[in-house]
Amino acid sequence: MKLRTPQLAALVIVVGLVAGLATVTLAVTNPAGTDAVPAVVTPQMSFAGLAAATGEPELVGMAQAQPSRGEIVQVAGPFDDRFSLEDLAFDGASVTGAVRVTSDVSEVIDLQVLAGFYDEQGNLLGTDRFVHHLGSTDPSHAHETAPDERMIFRIEVPAVLAGQAVGVALGVPVLVNE
Amino acid sequence: MRRPFSALAATTLVVALAATATLTGLVGTSLSASADDDKGRAKNVIYLLGDGMGRTHVTAARERFYGSDGKLAMETLEAQGHVSTYAVEKLSGQPGQADFRPNPVTDSASAATAWASGVKTYNAALGVDAKGVAVPTMMELAKKAGYRTGNVSTAEVTDATPAGQMSHALARGCQGPVYSDASCQDLALTGSALPTTDVRVTPIADQIARNGTADVILGGGLGRFDAADEAALTAQGYSVLGSIANQRTATKTDLAAATGQKVFGLFNRGNLTVEKSKRDNPSSAQAQEPSLPEMTSKAIELLSHKGEKGEKNEKGEKSDKGFYLQIEGALIDKRSHANDAAQTLDEIKAFDDAVTIAQDFAQRDGNTLVIVTADHECAGFNIIEKGTFTNAEASTPPANVDSGNTANNSAPTRPSNARDAARSTGIVNGSGAADAKNFGPATFRTPTDPAGVTDGSPEAGLWLSYLSSNHTGADVPVYASGPGSDQLEGTTDNTALFTIVGHALRVIR
Numbered sequence: 100m101k102l103r104t105p106q107l108a109a110l111v112i113v114v115g116l117v118a119g120l121a122t123v124t125l126a127v128t129n130p131a132g133t134d135a136v137p138a139v140v141t142p143q144m145s146f147a148g149l150a151a152a153t154g155e156p157e158l159v160g161m162a163q164a165q166p167s168r169g170e171i172v173q174v175a176g177p178f179d180d181r182f183s184l185e186d187l188a189f190d191g192a193s194v195t196g197a198v199r200v201t202s203d204v205s206e207v208i209d210l211q212v213l214a215g216f217y218d219e220q221g222n223l224l225g226t227d228r229f230v231h232h233l234g235s236t237d238p239s240h241a242h243e244t245a246p247d248e249r250m251i252f253r254i255e256v257p258a259v260l261a262g263q264a265v266g267v268a269l270g271v272p273v274l275v276n277e
Numbered sequence: 278m279r280r281p282f283s284a285l286a287a288t289t290l291v292v293a294l295a296a297t298a299t300l301t302g303l304v305g306t307s308l309s310a311s312a313d314d315d316k317g318r319a320k321n322v323i324y325l326l327g328d329g330m331g332r333t334h335v336t337a338a339r340e341r342f343y344g345s346d347g348k349l350a351m352e353t354l355e356a357q358g359h360v361s362t363y364a365v366e367k368l369s370g371q372p373g374q375a376d377f378r379p380n381p382v383t384d385s386a387s388a389a390t391a392w393a394s395g396v397k398t399y400n401a402a403l404g405v406d407a408k409g410v411a412v413p414t415m416m417e418l419a420k421k422a423g424y425r426t427g428n429v430s431t432a433e434v435t436d437a438t439p440a441g442q443m444s445h446a447l448a449r450g451c452q453g454p455v456y457s458d459a460s461c462q463d464l465a466l467t468g469s470a471l472p473t474t475d476v477r478v479t480p481i482a483d484q485i486a487r488n489g490t491a492d493v494i495l496g497g498g499l500g501r502f503d504a505a506d507e508a509a510l511t512a513q514g515y516s517v518l519g520s521i522a523n524q525r526t527a528t529k530t531d532l533a534a535a536t537g538q539k540v541f542g543l544f545n546r547g548n549l550t551v552e553k554s555k556r557d558n559p560s561s562a563q564a565q566e567p568s569l570p571e572m573t574s575k576a577i578e579l580l581s582h583k584g585e586k587g588e589k590n591e592k593g594e595k596s597d598k599g600f601y602l603q604i605e606g607a608l609i610d611k612r613s614h615a616n617d618a619a620q621t622l623d624e625i626k627a628f629d630d631a632v633t634i635a636q637d638f639a640q641r642d643g644n645t646l647v648i649v650t651a652d653h654e655c656a657g658f659n660i661i662e663k664g665t666f667t668n669a670e671a672s673t674p675p676a677n678v679d680s681g682n683t684a685n686n687s688a689p690t691r692p693s694n695a696r697d698a699a700r701s702t703g704i705v706n707g708s709g710a711a712d713a714k715n716f717g718p719a720t721f722r723t724p725t726d727p728a729g730v731t732d733g734s735p736e737a738g739l740w741l742s743y744l745s746s747n748h749t750g751a752d753v754p755v756y757a758s759g760p761g762s763d764q765l766e767g768t769t770d771n772t773a774l775f776t777i778v779g780h781a782l783r784v785i786r
C-alpha cells in the first residue's frame with residue numbers, strides 16, 4: 100500500500116489501532132498495480148457553471164396564458180406526454196381536478212401542479228401549487244393501495260387574491276414515477 | 278448476531294472513520310485482505326440487473342420460453358447464488374453498529390446504492406448512506422482508475438438503477454429537469470435545507486450531464502434533460518444522439534451509426550417502450566427504439582473498441598485498459614408493479630437476450646467478469662399449480678383454527694376452502710380479462726404444451742399469480758461467470774457486490 104499524504108497515513112494507522120482483530124485495509128489503488136498517486140475519489144459535491152436553483156419551478160407559459168372568465172387552460176411543461184388533466188373545476192376560491200398518469204402503472208413519487216390565477220383582463224395575478232412527495236419511510240404514505248395513477252389535487256386561490264381571480268392556468272413542472 | 282462490546286465499538290469507529298475519509302477526499306473501504314491479490318481480477322466487468330426480477334420471475338420465463346427442461350442464458354453461467362437485498366431506515370447505522378435499523382424490503386434506489394457504493398441506505402437514497410453522507414460509486418472509482426464506463430437502461434437514465442452509479446441524491450425523485458424542495462430536499466435527514474449548489478439536492482439529470490461518470494449512456498428519459506445539459510455534454514466530448522435541445526429522441530439507426538469514446542443516446546422522453554408494444558406497432562415512433570440486447574451489443578462495441586494506433590484515453594493511457602458496464606432491464610419491475618405477466622415475461626426474455634450478448638463477449642475476451650442479478654423481487658410473483666387458486670381468490674382466509682393443538686400448532690386448516698366466484702372470475706389474460714376486480718391467475722402456454730393450447734386458456738401449462746403491486750423482501754438470484762465469479766456462490770448480501778466488483782477492477786483492495 101502506498102501512502103502519499105500524511106492525512107491518509109494517519110487515518111490508516113488509527114483504523115489499524117482501533118480495528119485490532121479485524122483485518123482492514125484502506126486504500127485506493129490503480130489498475131495493474133501502477134505507482135500512480137491514489138485517485139481522489141470523493142464524489143464531486145457541486146458543479147461549477149451549473150446555475151443553482153433559486154426556488155420552486157415556474158413554467159414560462161404562465162406569463163402568456165390569458166384564460167377568460169371561468170376558463171381553465173393548460174400551459175406546457177416537460178411531462179405533458181405522461182399525464183392528462185381530468186375533472187377540472189374552478190369556483191373562484193380554488194381549482195380542483197385530477198392528474199392521471201398515463202405513462203406507467205406504478206407509484207407516483209413526486210408531482211407538482213402549478214396554478215396561475217388571472218383577472219378579467221387575463222393578467223396573471225399570482226400562483227400557487229399542489230405538491231405530492233412519496234415519503235417511502237413515512238407510515239402515512241405506506242403502500243396501502245395499488246399504485247395510484249390518478250392524483251386528485253386542490254389549489255386554493257391565495258388569500259390576497261380573493262375575489263379577483265376569474266381564470267386559471269395549470270401546468271405540471273415536476274412528475275416522477277417509480 | 279452477538280459480538281464482544283469492544284469489537285462492536287471498533288467496527289463502529291472504523292465505519293465512522295471511513296465516512297470521514299470520504300468527506301475529506303479519501304475513500305475508505307474495508308475488505309478482508311486476499312492472500313492472492315490477482316485472484317478474482319478481471320479486465321472488464323459487465324453487471325446486468327433485472328429490476329424486480331425475483332427467483333420466480335426467472336423460473337416462469339424459463340418455463341415460458343424454453344420449457345421446464347430448458348434454461349435461460351443467465352442460468353447457464355457457472356456460478357449461482359442468492360443475494361439478500363434489505364434496506365435500512367433513514368438515519369440508520371450500518372450493519373453491526375448500535376444504531377442499525379434494517380428495513381426488510383428495499384426499493385431500487387437503496388439497492389443500487391448497496392452494490393454501487395457498498396453501503397446500506399434508506400429507500401429513495403442514491404449514492405448517499407443512511408445519514409446522508411455522499412459515498413463514491415463503483416462507476417466513479419472505475420472511471421477515475423482509467424476504465425471506460427457504460428450505463429444502459431430501459432428506464433429513464435435518471436431512474437434509480439442507472440442513477441445509483443452516476444449521481445448522489447437524498448431523494449430519487451430529484452430527477453429533473455428542474456429542482457423542487459419537495460422532490461430534492463429531505464429535512465427529516467438534514468434538519469434544514471441543503472444549499473441548492475450541493476450535489477445531493479442537484480437534479481440527477483444535471484449531475485449526469487456534468488460529472489462524466491459514464492462514457493456511454495443509453496436509455497430513456499430525454500424529458501429530464503435540457504439545452505444546458507446538452508451543452509455540458511458536448512463540452513465534455515460526448516456525441517449526443519438525437520437532440521436534447523429540440524427534445525428529438527435518438528433512434529436505433531442513430532445508435533448503430535454512433536462512434537467515439539463518449540456517446541449519449543436517449544430513445545424516449547420517458548421510459549423505453551415494452552417489447553410487445555413495439556412488436557404490435559411496428560410503424561410507431563417507439564418501434565425505432567433499440568432493444569436492450571441492441572443497446573448492450575453497441576455499448577460493448579463502443580467500450581471495447583481498441584482505438585486507432587496511439588489513441589489514448591482521457592488519462593493519457595493506452596485505451597485498452599478495460600471497461601465497467603452496467604445494463605438494466607428496468608421494465609421487468611415496472612410491468613410487475615402493473616401485475617402484467619405477459620409483458621413481464623417478454624421483458625425478462627429481452628433482458629436474458631442481453632445476457633447472451635454479454636456472455637458471448639466474455640467468452641471471446643476470456644477475462645471478463647459477468648454478473649447477472651436483481652435489486653429486489655417485485656409483486657410476489659408465483660407459479661401456482663394448473664387449476665388451483667390463490668388465497669386472494671378464496672372465499673375464506675386460511676384461519677389457523679388448529680393453534681391449540683400443541684402437536685400441530687402451526688398448520689392452518691380451512692374447513693370450507695372454496696373459490697369465491699366474485700373474487701375469481703376467470704383467467705385474467707383470458708375469460709376474466711374484462712373484470713377489473715378479478716384476482717384470477719394469468720396463464721401461458723409453454724413449449725411442451727400440445728399444439729393449439731393458447732395463452733389465457735385453462736389448458737395452458739404455466740399459471741401465474743401476484744401477491745401485490747409492490748416490492749417484496751425475498752432474496753434474489755445471482756448468476757456469474759469469469760474471474761472472481763466463484764465469490765457469488767451461496768448467499769451474499771447486495772453490499773458484497775461492491776467489494777467483489779471493486780476487487781475485480783482493482784479499484785479497492
Ligand SMILES: [Zn+2]
Pocket residue numbers: 277329385610611614655748
Ligand atoms: Zn419497483
